[in-house]
Amino acid sequence: MDFLSYLPFDLPHPALLLAGVLEGTVLAAVLALTALGLSIVFGIMRVVNVAHGEFYMLGAVLAWFVTTWVAAVTGGPPWLGFAVALVIAPLVVGAIAAATDWLVLKRLNYDPEATIVATIGILYIIQQLALTFYGPYARPVEAPFDFRVATPYFGYSGYKLVVVGAAIALMLVVWLVLTRTRIGLVMRATQYDRETAQAFGIPVDKVYAGVFALGAGLAAIGAVLIVPIRQADYLMGGDPLLLSFIVVILGGLGSLRGTLVAALFIGLADGLISTIYDATLAKILATLLVAMVLVFRPQGLFGARAA
Amino acid sequence: MAADEITRGTNRRTLLKGAAAIGAVAAGSQLLPGAARFAQAQSSAPIKVGFQVHRTGIGAAYGRWYDRTTKAAAKLINENGGINGRPVEIIAEDDGTDPKRGAEVIEKFANKHECDVAFGTLFSHVVIGSAPRAGELKLPYFVVSEGHHVASGMLNRYTLQPGITDVKSQVQSMAPWVADNLGKKVTMIYPDFAFGHDHRDYFSEAIERQGGNVIAKIAVPPRETSFFKYLPKIPKDTEVLYHVMVGPGVLTFVKEMGEYFGDDRPEIFGFIDSLEAVDIASPGLEFLEGSHFWEGYPRYAGPNQSEHDKFYRAAVGVDDNGASLSDPKDISTYAHMFGCWETLHILKAGMEAADYKGPKDRQALIEAVENMDVFPESQAHPQGSKLFNGRTHQAFAHQHISKVEGGKLVPVHKTSIFDTYYEDEVDYTKMSF
Incomplete structure (x- = not known):
């Protein structure tokens, strides 16, 4: 390793590198799941959903309600409440999203500018409702199980590693649904050409409601997975929204492959930069990168140029 | 009929x-x-006290308990005849734990509610953002904030902190005990805003006077939700890890610290701020057993509980474990909230000394409080006796160090008031109104 001493800079300590990679991977996994929802909604519906972060927050808050309720009613172990939350939270959030689509977005004819303003309004409505009914406090949800993984330098939460695995599995499922099932085919047809799809008898309204629900549900699942690590509070939707936008713009709006690659890149970069240098620097660089991409490659790294 | x-x-x-x-x-x-x-x-009209409170934002847990303590103190004062025979009315406004909103709330107190004084809030950035507006509006502003910004001379003649000690006092009285009992090579983790900077600056100075030094300073943004990434920056030769954290993520912070260290941890000295409103016996905090905390006022009622503490606990609705009487899971911010109780009693004493009748007597009220020097331990001052320095507008009091034993905090050391004293950095009494 002597040759390393000739480098013009000090290599970071391996403990820092390892911690950065681990934290980055966890962030990337959850981010991919959240950004995927945003990306699918934009890709198929051409709606920029500014309220996406609030669906994420709702997932976490519902997880708290469900786990608390299950623990109070059954007195069961933490994993039972968590498992119930993992099913109920995305379903409820998806239903709320479908209702939002029917009540608001559909009436605006999915006009791109109008839906941006409308989803900003929805963001505040959801946030203030959460403040009213859940309160301003951060509340913990107990992890379904916890074990400590010892590395040579420090210990790490085993649950966080499970979260990575769960996120990968979920993304595989989404990919299979979109590419291998009839529902996925219908969705892709709607994305490709809305009017023709309608002419061929595809119930575009229902597809849109379903897609919006799917996008919100993915954010909610991401939140349920993360809440034992982070706690639930009514303002937690801001950061994931910003990061999801960064990921989706970077990867190319509507490109699922781009979203995944960008999530991995942003997650790892954030983990490494904030561990080795500074958390604020990581955010600055990510935002700068987005600005550069918008200037030099506005369609994103994997996006197709608009015709 | x-x-x-x-x-x-x-x-x-x-x-x-x-x-x-x-x-x-x-x-x-x-x-x-x-x-x-x-x-x-x-x-007969009530004395209107504008209560600036963190109902939302990162200080919400403190706000909940500041609110309960303030209401209990106002109720007691009113039961005992109010102030100068007039009832006290608390007019609460949410500052959102936000400096800009804080200044707006001060304006509302002065212009809309026509309050006699403003009172309340904790987070240092809100106080620093609000105090200049209180000074401009000539509205006495009694803060319960802990920051050194009052006594440092940064604020103005209208801002006073008579009911709670500041961070400079707290940390300088802790440093000798930390150096003698835990170690001299210290790594600090603190929130990256005024309050955390007070910890960083004054503890570093204080531990150096004890022959120790701070070998790493790790600043964490106050809205951070994930803390693991900061922990590998703790140097291996750290003898004492000094932590103070605020905001909604405190429980996550301490849990992640436990995952990081496991059984192989340095000595840990924390400010209870890192676990205010959180149960010490929460899952994941077992590693804290044997570690130490600063407490402004011990959360658990021990065998030496004073009659005043007993009375105060009952009045606010707190049990012997520092939790709400109605919900044992609702843990109080016991180390800080007594400041609201004591400040309201000082306000009463000040208004009575100044024969306060209305806003035209605001200057007389401030002068009356500036003339105070000792607050003996009493029902009005259950945390203990205090010295008040009218020139710097700042109180000085006993501090406590507690050890975690069996998932509870057990007091092991109590400083003298003089351990917290430092030389004046300002003389507000020389400033014009």
């Missing part, structure tokens, strides 16, 4: 007499009736 008739009759008669009287004097002066009504109202 008969009684009603009489009352109605009396009212009508009184009204007629009043009208006649007004008619008589109104000929002489248009102003007099108005002035007479005001004087009458003043004698």
Whole structure:
């Protein structure tokens, strides 16, 4: 390793590198799941959903309600409440999203500018409702199980590693649904050409409601997975929204492959930069990168140029 | 029915007499009736205390308990005859734990609610954002904030902190004990805003005076939700890890610290801020056993509990474990919230000393408080006796160090008040109003 001493800079300590990679991977996994929802909604519906972060927050808050309720009613172990939350939270959030689509977005004819303003309004409505009914406090949800993984330098939460695995599995499922099932085919047809799809008898309204629900549900699942690590509070939707936008713009709006690659890149970069240098620097660089991409490659790294 | 008739009759008669009287004097002066009504109202009208409170934002847990403590203190004061015979009315406004909103709330107190004084809030950035506006509006502003910004001279003559010690006092009284009992090579983790910077600057100075030094300073943004990434920056030769954290993520912070260290941890010295409103016996905090905390006021009622503490706990609704009487999972911010109780009692004493009648006596109120020097331990000061320095507008008090034993905090050391004293950095009494 002597040759390393000739480098013009000090290599970071391996403990820092390892911690950065681990934290980055966890962030990337959850981010991919959240950004995927945003990306699918934009890709198929051409709606920029500014309220996406609030669906994420709702997932976490519902997880708290469900786990608390299950623990109070059954007195069961933490994993039972968590498992119930993992099913109920995305379903409820998806239903709320479908209702939002029917009540608001559909009436605006999915006009791109109008839906941006409308989803900003929805963001505040959801946030203030959460403040009213859940309160301003951060509340913990107990992890379904916890074990400590010892590395040579420090210990790490085993649950966080499970979260990575769960996120990968979920993304595989989404990919299979979109590419291998009839529902996925219908969705892709709607994305490709809305009017023709309608002419061929595809119930575009229902597809849109379903897609919006799917996008919100993915954010909610991401939140349920993360809440034992982070706690639930009514303002937690801001950061994931910003990061999801960064990921989706970077990867190319509507490109699922781009979203995944960008999530991995942003997650790892954030983990490494904030561990080795500074958390604020990581955010600055990510935002700068987005600005550069918008200037030099506005369609994103994997996006197709608009015709 | 008969009684009603009489009352109605009396009212009508009184009204007629009043009208006649007004008619008589109104000929002489248009102003007099108005002035007479005001004087009458003043004698019984409530004293309005604008209460700036963190209902939302990162300070919400503190706000909940500051609110309960303030209400309990106001109730007690009113039961005992109020201030100068007038009832106290608490007018609460949410500052969102946000400096800009804080300044707006101060304006509302002065202009909309016509409060006599403003009072309350904790987070240093809110106080620093609000105090200049209070000074401009000439509204006395009694803060319960802990920051050194009052005594440092950064603020103004209208801002006072008589009910709680500041961070500079707290950390300099901790440093000798930390150096003697835990170690001299210290790594600090603190939130990256005024409050955390006070910890960083004054503890570093204080531990150096003890022959120790701070080998790493790790600043964490106050809205951070994930803390693991900061922990690998702790140097391996750290003897004492000094942590102080605020905001909604505190429990996550301490849990991640436990995952990081496991059984192989340095000595840990924390400010209870890192676990205010959080149960020490929460899952994941077992590793804290044997570690130490600063406490402004011990959360658990020990065998030496004073009668004043007993009274105060019952009045606010806190059990012997520092939790709400109605919900044992609702943990208080016991180390800080006593400041609201004590400050309201000082406000009462100050207004009575100044014979406070209305906003024109605000300067007299401030001068009366500036003239105070000792607050003996009492029902009004359950945390213990305090010295008050009128020149710097800052109180000094005993501090406590507790050890985590069996998932509870057990006091092991109590500093003297003089351990917290430092030389004046400002003389507000020389500033004009």
